[in-house]
Amino acid sequence: MSRAEPLTTPEHSSGLPWIADAKRVAPRDARALSKLFLDRIQVLDEGTRAYQYARNTLIEMNISLVHFAASRFRNRGSGAMEDIVQVGTIGLIKAIDRFDLSRGVGFSSFAVPYIVGEIKRSFRDTSWAVHVPRRMQEMRVDLARAKENLCLTLGRDPTVGELAEHLGVAEDVVSEGIIAANGYTAGSLDVYPSTGDEVPNARTRAANMGGTDPRIEIIDNLLALAPLLCELDPRERRIIDMRFGQDMTQAQIGDVLGVSQMHISRLLAQVLSRLRRGMLTES
Structure with a gap:
C-alpha cells in the first residue's frame, strides 16, 4: 500500500x-x-x-x-x-x-x-451499424436462438410462421425483427456476395453465427437488480423475499404482516413498478 x-x-x-x-x-x-x-x-x-x-x-x-x-x-x-x-x-x-x-x-x-x-x-x-429500437435488438437475439433450435429439430431453416409460433409472437413482429437484424453490421457496397461456388462446402455467414447464452443475460439482470433492491426499505424487501424467495401467496404474506391480501397486492404492484422503472433506466 x-x-x-x-x-x-x-x-x-x-x-x-x-x-x-x-x-x-x-x-x-x-x-x-x-x-x-x-x-x-x-x-x-x-x-x-x-x-x-x-x-x-x-x-x-x-x-x-x-x-x-x-x-x-x-x-x-x-x-x-x-x-x-x-x-x-x-x-x-x-x-x-x-x-x-x-x-x-x-x-x-x-x-x-x-x-x-x-x-x-x-x-x-x-455495436449496431444502424440504430434500431432496443426491442428489435433483443428480437434479433431471440430470433437467432430460435432459428438455431428449430434447425436442429426440423433439419432445415424454419419459416417465419414457425419462428413466430416458437417465440409466441405475431408473424409481422418476426418479419420486422429479421429486417432490423440486418442493421447490426454494414457490408461494403464494393464486396460482392459469394455464391459459394468457388469454395467447396461453403457455409453461409448466418450458419457461422452463434447465439447469446441466456444465462449470461439472467446474471446481468440480477446484477442490475441488486442495487435497486438495496434501495427498498426493510418491509418492502421482506415482502419481495416472501413472495419470490419463499414462494408465499399474497394471502400468506398478509397473515404474516397482519394486513389484508388486497393491501399486499397494492404494495407488491408499487414495489415491482418502481423496480421495473429502475431497470429500464439503468438498461
Whole structure:
C-alpha cells in the first residue's frame, strides 16, 4: 500500500489520509480506505478541494473493479480494452456518487453492477451499424436462438410462421425483427456476395453465427437488480423475499404482516413498478 499521512494543507483539511498514488493501494487496503473516504465524502461540500480529493482518490483506489468487470468483455471484438475501461470508469463514478453507507452493502458489490451496466450500454449503443429500437435488438437475439433450435429439430431453416409460433409472437413482429437484424453490421457496397461456388462446402455467414447464452443475460439482470433492491426499505424487501424467495401467496404474506391480501397486492404492484422503472433506466 502507498504511504498514507494525515492531510494538513488548508485545501485538503478534511481529516482524510493523504495518498500520493491511490492506484497502487492494495485491494484489501482499498476496501478499508474506501469506507473511510465514502463516509467523509457524504459530509464534505461538493466543489471544494477536499471533496475533489476524496472523490478522485476513491476512483483511483477502485479502478481495479473496472478492470475486473471489463475483462469479461475482452473478446467482444468491439473497441480496445482501454476504451472499455474508460466507459466502465463512468459506471464507477456513478456508483461513488450514489453509494450510501447506511444501506449496509459493500461498495464493491454495489459498484460492479453499475460498471457492467455502463459497459453493456456502450456496446448496445455503438455495436449496431444502424440504430434500431432496443426491442428489435433483443428480437434479433431471440430470433437467432430460435432459428438455431428449430434447425436442429426440423433439419432445415424454419419459416417465419414457425419462428413466430416458437417465440409466441405475431408473424409481422418476426418479419420486422429479421429486417432490423440486418442493421447490426454494414457490408461494403464494393464486396460482392459469394455464391459459394468457388469454395467447396461453403457455409453461409448466418450458419457461422452463434447465439447469446441466456444465462449470461439472467446474471446481468440480477446484477442490475441488486442495487435497486438495496434501495427498498426493510418491509418492502421482506415482502419481495416472501413472495419470490419463499414462494408465499399474497394471502400468506398478509397473515404474516397482519394486513389484508388486497393491501399486499397494492404494495407488491408499487414495489415491482418502481423496480421495473429502475431497470429500464439503468438498461
